Amino acid sequence: MYYGAIKKYDVANGEGVRISLFVSGCTNACEDCFQPETWDFRYGSAYTKETEQEILDFLDNSFCAGLSLLGGDPFEIANQREVVQLCKKAKEHHPEKNIWAWTGFLLDQDLLEGGKRHCEVTDELLSYIDVLVDGPFMKDRKNLSLAFRGSENQRVIDVKKSLQQQDIVLYLP
Numbered sequence: 001m002y003y004g005a006i007k008k009y010d011v012a013n014g015e016g017v018r019i020s021l022f023v024s025g026c027t028n029a030c031e032d033c034f035q036p037e038t039w040d041f042r043y044g045s046a047y048t049k050e051t052e053q054e055i056l057d058f059l060d061n062s063f064c065a066g067l068s069l070l071g072g073d074p075f076e077i078a079n080q081r082e083v084v085q086l087c088k089k090a091k092e093h094h095p096e097k098n099i100w101a102w103t104g105f106l107l108d109q110d111l112l113e114g115g116k117r118h119c120e121v122t123d124e125l126l127s128y129i130d131v132l133v134d135g136p137f138m139k140d141r142k143n144l145s146l147a148f149r150g151s152e153n154q155r156v157i158d159v160k161k162s163l164q165q166q167d168i169v170l171y172l173p
């Protein structure tokens with residue numbers, strides 16, 4: 001896996017002070033995507049064990065509320081297989097901290113069993129995610145006043161409640 005950036009002390013992508021990983025690779029091709037350079041699965045730097053450790057070390061800070069995963073798209077299958085390991089370790093070290101993720105795919109249509117981005121690690125990965133912002137960016141539904149999303153079709157989902165209830169439950173801060 002490659003990544004475009006790691007943002008420490010991030011206060012824009014999720015609640016509280018966070019560390020954010022922007023992975024590379026996205027096939028959603030949303031019109032007016034704000035970072036089309038990240039569609040390339042080889043954009044940026046190689047994600048290594050040292051990269052993973054750097055993220056886990058920052059999570060150890062008591063002021064850090066959690067980890068955010070953005071892209072590109074963390075739910076591209078090639079990315080899921082790496083991201084799941086990071087999430088697993090993050091939750092082992094800090095079960096009290098939350099993980100937010102952004103994807104252009106849809107939780108109920110694409111990421112659950114039978115969906116086009118469901119693979120052997122997807123269920124495990126979803127078990128670690130607390131909040132998922134899903135859906136493609138749609139330029140005709142763009143709204144700059146929305147929190148944590150760029151267009152009105154996108155949903156801020158409470159993943160644990162949604163999986164328990166087998167229905168989409170929106171996240172209420």
Ligand code: SF4
Pocket residue numbers: 026027028029030033034035036038071072073103104105136137
């Ligand atoms: S999902 Fe995100 S990175 Fe991918 S094309 Fe859409 S806006 Fe761009």
